[in-house]
Amino acid sequence: MTRNDKAIPVLVLMGVSGSGKSTVAGIIAGAMGWDLQEGDALHPPANVAKMASGQPLTDEDRWPWLDLIAAWIKDHTDKGLPGIITCSALKRSYRDVLRGDQVVFVHLAGSREQIGQRLTTRLDHFMPASLLDTQISTLEPIEPDENAIVVDVGGSPTEVAADIIAQLERRLES
Numbered sequence: 001m002t003r004n005d006k007a008i009p010v011l012v013l014m015g016v017s018g019s020g021k022s023t024v025a026g027i028i029a030g031a032m033g034w035d036l037q038e039g040d041a042l043h044p045p046a047n048v049a050k051m052a053s054g055q056p057l058t059d060e061d062r063w064p065w066l067d068l069i070a071a072w073i074k075d076h077t078d079k080g081l082p083g084i085i086t087c088s089a090l091k092r093s094y095r096d097v098l099r100g101d102q103v104v105f106v107h108l109a110g111s112r113e114q115i116g117q118r119l120t121t122r123l124d125h126f127m128p129a130s131l132l133d134t135q136i137s138t139l140e141p142i143e144p145d146e147n148a149i150v151v152d153v154g155g156s157p158t159e160v161a162a163d164i165i166a167q168l169e170r171r172l173e174s
């Protein structure tokens with residue numbers, strides 16, 4: 001059986017803390033009926049404790065977590081199931097662990113001021129707003145050869161989700 005893998009995407013919603021990954025992923029998963037995995041839920045407890053104490057993760061902290069994200073993606077691509085997973089995926093080398101024919105990275109991009117403002121009003125999360133600067137300095141922007149969509153997060157969550165779905169549909173048509 002042949003299958004158009006591009007038509008069965010697994011989206012990796014990526015970007016710095018507070019860029020809206022969880023919020024927008026929930027809207028898209030609901031609208032499309034796709035499986036949803038919150039990447040933060042796959043962090044080992046030690047990683048969560050480290051971030052909650054205000055320390056940024058190192059590469060060594062992130063590799064085992066990225067392996068779990070990659071396993072979730074592979075489970076979906078092996079079964080030909082669409083899905084959406086949140087993962088900061090800040091460095092190109094991290095994205096290398098996650099890549100595949102069906103995998104589309106969606107970078108939620110916004111200004112430090114806007115994302116910082118959203119983080120200071122988010123009170124129910126382990127990640128302190130103080131870590132935003134290290135998230136931004138660690139981020140390696142998407143490069144042209146990566147299978148990716150970049151969206152501006154200036155609009156409402158519903159507008160950002162609609163922008164992503166529209167860009168995805170245009171890619172499938174082309």
Ligand SMILES: Nc1ncnc2c1ncn2[C@@H]1O[C@H](COP(=O)(O)OP(=O)(O)OP(=O)(O)O)[C@@H](O)[C@H]1O
Pocket residue numbers: 015016017018019020021022023024040086088118119121122125127153154155156157158160
């Ligand atoms: N487009 C948006 N407009 C206004 N507020 C937003 C938007 N997207 C997200 N928010 C709000 O900003 C905050 C951060 O969003 P969210 O938790 O989804 O980000 P995140 O990227 O998943 O963060 P983290 O990586 O730290 O888990 C939340 O309080 C959320 O309600």
Ligand SMILES: O=C(O)[C@H](O)[C@@H](O)[C@H](O)[C@H](O)CO
Pocket residue numbers: 016017018040057062087088089090127135
């Ligand atoms: O790579 C990282 O530093 C982490 O994944 C963070 O991005 C957090 O998981 C997230 O932002 C907090 O919710």
